[in-house]
Amino acid sequence: MPRFAANLSMMYTEHDFLDRFAAASADDFEAVEYLFPYAYDATELRRRLDDHGLRQVLFNAPPGAWDSGERGIAALPGREAETRAGIDRALEYAAELGCAQVHVMAGLVPPEATPAESARHRDTYLANLARAAERAAGMSVDILIEPINGRDMPGYFLNRQAEAHAVVREVAAANLKVQLDLYHCQIVEGDLTTTLRRDLTTGRVGHLQIAGVPDRHEPDRGELDIRHLFGVVDDLGFDGWIGCEYIPAAGTSEGLGWLDDYRGDNA
Template sequence: MPRFAANLSMMYTEHDFADRFAAASADGFKAVEYLFPYAYDPGELRRRLDDHGLKQVLFNAPPGAWDSGERGIAALPGREAEVRAAIDRALEYAAALNCPQVHVMAGLVRPDATPAESAEHRATYVANLAWAAERAAAVGIDILIEPINGRDMPGYHLNRQAEAHAVVQEVGAPNLKVQLDLYHCQIVEGDLTTVLRRDLPTGRVGHLQIAGVPDRHEPDHGELSLRHLCAVVDELDFDGWIGCEYHPRAGTSEGLGWLSDYQGASA
């Protein structure tokens, strides 16, 4: 059965962040993810997890100047020292929170980049990910990369599943994996059943995420069949978590009717 993790950056925003852990637990979630933990003391976050019987399964490494519009720096030449500092900080939090995975965002590139500039972005990305994966392997943590659609995040360096898998294969580190967000994948390339059946058996997918398409609301609203996709994931024996990275249309708890079929599946 699928195991769902509440994304506390998008869900339960009717509560203060520190109170979202209790709300997610009360609704039956056994795990959480969110964008960034760095505004909070790791000890306090760990207490929230422990007090409510929750696992931390994912967060992002520091992404550069997020409030100024940056969306990662791993593919940006000249930012290597900042990337390394970001990875070290993320791994400190991951250890404190017993979190097995950290997502490293690639960053935005100019749409008019020349072929030589694009090649430099890719080479920088690969080199930074190789360093990050080696560093993370020493403490038993996986590094994830995620293709993101260009409608929601124009200019993001990584958009398609095949591109992400090619990067993972080029780096060749067993703890570098793909974060497959079915919302982004549907918008960019579709054919989700084929994507799941092609990519999950490779062992290169470490985490799934879901949201309704096209509006990024509850996953049972829109053009995707949640029941079918979960059945495919089960068929393929995926043992990771499925992050619920969506914006509830109204109150979070009121929109969780879709979860009732799966309550208790997160063990």
């Protein structure tokens, strides 16, 4: 049966961030994820997890100058030292939080990049991921990469599932895996049932995420047959977590009917 993690960067925003752990626990979530932990002391975040019986299952490595529009730096030539330092910082937090997965964002590339420039971005990305995976392996942490749609994040280096799986195969590190966000995948390429059946059986997918398409609200709002997709995930025996990375339409707890119904049907 799929296991769901509340994304505290998008959900429960009616509460201050540190109070979102309690809110998620009150709605019977057993795990959380979020974008970045670095504004908070790791020991305080650990206390919130422990106080509310929650597991930390995912967060992102430092993405560069996020507030200035950067969306990761792992594929940006010349930023290798900063990438390495960010991985080290992320792994320090992962150790304190007991988190076994860290997402490393690739970054934005110019649309006018030449083939030679694109190749340099890819070579940089592969080298940074190989170093990150090697560093993380000794701590039993998986490094994740995620294809992101170009409508929400124009210029993002990684867009398609096949591209991500090709990177994972080429780096050939057992702890480098794909973060499959069904929202992004539906927007870019669709055919989600076939994608799940193809990719969840490879062992290369470490984490799933969900949101409604096209507006990124609750996963049952919009064009996805989310109950069907949960059934596919269940049939395939996926034992990872599904992150609820969506923007509630009108209150987080009020919008959890989809999850209550699913839990009720599978009690």
